Amino acid sequence: MLDARKQAERDYPARVDEAGRDWLRSKPFVNSPRETARHLIDFGYVVQLLELHRGVRLCELGCGSGWMTRFAARHGVEAVGYDISPEMIEIAREQAAAEGVAAQFEVGDMEELDLGRTFDACLSYDALHHSSRPDLVIGSAFRALRPDGRLLLAEPNWKHRFQGRLVSSEYGTTELGYSPRRLKQLLRKEGFTDIRRFHNNRKRLFGNRPADVLSHLAEPLVYRALGPFWTQIWLRATAA
Ligand SMILES: C[S@@+](CC[C@H](N)C(=O)[O-])C[C@H]1O[C@@H](n2cnc3c(N)ncnc32)[C@H](O)[C@@H]1O
Numbered sequence: 001m002l003d004a005r006k007q008a009e010r011d012y013p014a015r016v017d018e019a020g021r022d023w024l025r026s027k028p029f030v031n032s033p034r035e036t037a038r039h040l041i042d043f044g045y046v047v048q049l050l051e052l053h054r055g056v057r058l059c060e061l062g063c064g065s066g067w068m069t070r071f072a073a074r075h076g077v078e079a080v081g082y083d084i085s086p087e088m089i090e091i092a093r094e095q096a097a098a099e100g101v102a103a104q105f106e107v108g109d110m111e112e113l114d115l116g117r118t119f120d121a122c123l124s125y126d127a128l129h130h131s132s133r134p135d136l137v138i139g140s141a142f143r144a145l146r147p148d149g150r151l152l153l154a155e156p157n158w159k160h161r162f163q164g165r166l167v168s169s170e171y172g173t174t175e176l177g178y179s180p181r182r183l184k185q186l187l188r189k190e191g192f193t194d195i196r197r198f199h200n201n202r203k204r205l206f207g208n209r210p211a212d213v214l215s216h217l218a219e220p221l222v223y224r225a226l227g228p229f230w231t232q233i234w235l236r237a238t239a240a
Contacts (some may be wrong), residue, residue, distance in 0.1 A: 003171035006084060006109070008172030009130060013087040015171055024065040024091055042125070043071050046199060049236050050121040050152050052077050057119040059144050061110040061137060062127020063088070066092025066103060073103035080119075111136040116135065118146040125154045129176045134183065138190045145239035153191065154200075155185060155233045180233050192237035199223040200234050 002010070013024060023031065028039030031203070047070060054076030062070045062083030063089055072079040076086055081103065083089050092105040108115075108139060110124070111133050122141045129138050141151045156163075164175025180197055187195050189236040201223050223231055 004172065005174045012171055012173055013085060024078055025095060027065055027067045033199055040182060042168065043068055046123060046152060047075065048196065050123065052121065052148055056121055058121045059121060061122065061141060062130060063092060063105065063126045064088050065095065066105055068125055069071045070096055070099060070101045070103045073101045080104045080106065082106050082110060084109050106217050110140055113140040113144060115144050120146060120149050122149065122151045123227065128153055128155050128179065130174045132176060134178055134214065135186050135190065138186050142190045142192065142239050147239060149239045151237050151239065153235045157230060157233055169214065172236045180228065180235065183233065183235055187235065187237045191196065191240055193240045194238040196236050198234040198236065199227055200232050
């Protein structure tokens with residue numbers, strides 16, 4: 001039997017209202033321009049950092065409604081998404097069928113996945129902080145990868161522990177957040193090497209005004225300085 005926090009993760013799509021379910025179906029579209037742009041830019045970074053191209057085998061852990069997995073499949077990737085929530089997987093499959101996309105989706109607990117097959121790349125986007133056992137999730141990712149396969153984690157920072165409290169108290173879902181340091185330690189412990197952090201400033205376009213140019217020049221330094229405690233965490237690691 002599942003514990004209460006995992007049951008809450010499974011039940012989440014049934015507990016949000018119809019507008020919430022519509023958003024799950026249409027994600028990353030039909031949101032504010034800023035949010036949609038944020039997600040689309042993030043997908044671009046996933047393609048780049050995992051070097052996704054036609055024929056690469058990708059698994060996504062905690063895929064939700066599967067929008068990233070479906071996008072990857074459109075890019076020619078052999079993509080499989082796993083999520084603990086059967087309703088999320090149902091939405092993901094329905095959307096894939098409606099879009100004519102060959103992505104696959106399976107219900108699975110990312111803390112204990114043993115897939116019996118391996119992938120070239122593994123993604124966990126905005127999902128790891130839904131587990132209180134990130135070590136187990138990272139272990140699942142390691143088992144899912146071929147030697148030299150790559151894992152990409154994209155996560156809110158540790159302050160999400162505080163920002164996520166409202167959602168957590170309303171839905172019972174797990175809303176944690178880990179520091180880059182802790183995640184790097186866990187990656188090393190589970191056997192990953194070549195661990196690199198990337199600072200995602202979402203490449204804002206800049207104009208010719210001096211203030212725009214100045215902020216463009218200062219941005220990498222600002223992101224680097226705030227990295228340990230403020231900005232999103234993007235970590236890429238290789239399964240040794
Ligand atoms: C914030 S959502 C992000 C979903 C997706 N990556 C996206 O960007 O839309 C977190 C997802 O993690 C899933 N999840 C939570 N615990 C899980 C577990 N133990 N195993 C697999 N998926 C899990 C939830 O069901 C939810 O779909």
